[in-house]
Amino acid sequence: MSNDSSTETAQPEPQTSSAPLVSDSRTFKRAFEDLTRGFSQRQLWLQLGWQDIKQRYRRSTLGPIWITVATGVMALALGLLYSVLFQMDLAEFLPHVAVGLIIWNFISGCIKEGxxxxxxxxxxxxxxxxxxxxHIYRLVWKQLLFLAHNIIIWVILMIVFPRPLGWELLLALPALALLVVNGVWVTLLFGIIATRFRDVAPLLDSLVQLAFYMTPIVWTTATLEQQGGDVAERAKLAQINPLYHYLEIIRAPMIGEPIDxxxxxxxxxxxxxxxLLALVIMRQYRSRVPYWV
Structure with missing residues (x-):
């Protein structure tokens, strides 16, 4: 007679993987998909970016032309002042200041508004x-429209102060493309960080103002180097500032100067x-942004 309490055959326990589960929202694949999907929605951000400019100047008589007027007046004032202080020829110095200010407005706009x-x-x-x-593409597109308006200043300066412009002028196009790419990652990086830590935005505003005077916009490295001595050595410190190099690859071709x-x-x-840094931040925190805003 068999015993009802006979030992039953042990069933194998299901195996559990010891590998940690990775959220699908925190992968480089999802980060790239967000960037490509956002770019494919260009009809949306192109329209929104243009609408931002129209909304800003909707009740003014000149409309977006105020962008050019304000930048032109600023460039003229700074050019006149610092050309006297540094005893430089206005025809040489004013285009340097104007083009530098045009590019700087794009860079600072991407940082501060980004x-x-x-x-x-x-x-x-x-x-x-x-x-x-x-939203990243929308902001960079808006800043690019601002830059396009301000290019009129450069055209006027080249007519008033003509100078030989060779094929090197074409180098300004890939330089501008690089500037736009950098505008995207700068806006993305600081946008996510400042959304989480709200003190970052006013801190960046102060740092950008400081960086303006540390970047050769209203002064030139050539002027300092000509003075010799310790002043010339200090001029080399401008090489540490990466913003200087971003300005040079666009400004030099546009004003007919050689570029190394x-x-x-x-x-x-x-x-x-x-x-790379922006992609890492986006991969890690992209999904949290809607909860932080």
Whole structure:
């Protein structure tokens, strides 16, 4: 007679993997998908960026032309003042200041407004089912429109103060493309960080103001080097400032000055490092931005 309490055959226990589960939202694949999906929605951010400019000047008589007027007046005032202080020829110095100021406005706009890009678009982020990068492209596109308006100043200066411009002028096009790419990663990086830590935005505003005077916009490295001695040695410190190299690869071709190849290599290196850093931050914290705004 068999015993009812006979030992039953032991069933194998299911094996559990010891590998940690990785959220699909925190992968480089999802980060790249967000960037590509956002770019494919260009009809949306192109329209929104243009609408931002129209909204800003909707009640003014000149409209977006005020962008050019304000930058032109600033460039003229700084050019006249510092050309007297440094005893420089206005025809040589004013284009240097004007083009430097035009490029600087793009850079500073991407940094300062980029730090608040997600905070400013809180409503759209929570209500509009679109890629997070749409707001990045929108801001960079708006800053590019500002730059396009200000290029009129450069055209006027080249007519008033004509100078020989060779084929090197074409180098300004790839330089501008690099500037736009850097605008994307700068806006993305500071936008995510400043959304989490709200003190970052006013800190960046102060640092950008300080960087303006540390970057050769209203002064030139050539002027300091001509004075010799310790002043010439201190002029070499400008090489440490990466913003100087970003200005040079665009400004030099536009005002007919030679440019050394090392400026390009430094900008390319900074671009690669910045893109990698922004992708890491985006991979890790992209999904949290809607909860932080």
């Amino acid at each position: 730090s608040e890009v997600f905070i400013y678009n809180e409503g759209l982020i929570k209500q509009l089912p679109s890629a997070l990068s749409v 190849a090392y400026h390009w290599w430094i900008v390319l290196g900074c671009t690669a490092a910045g893109l």
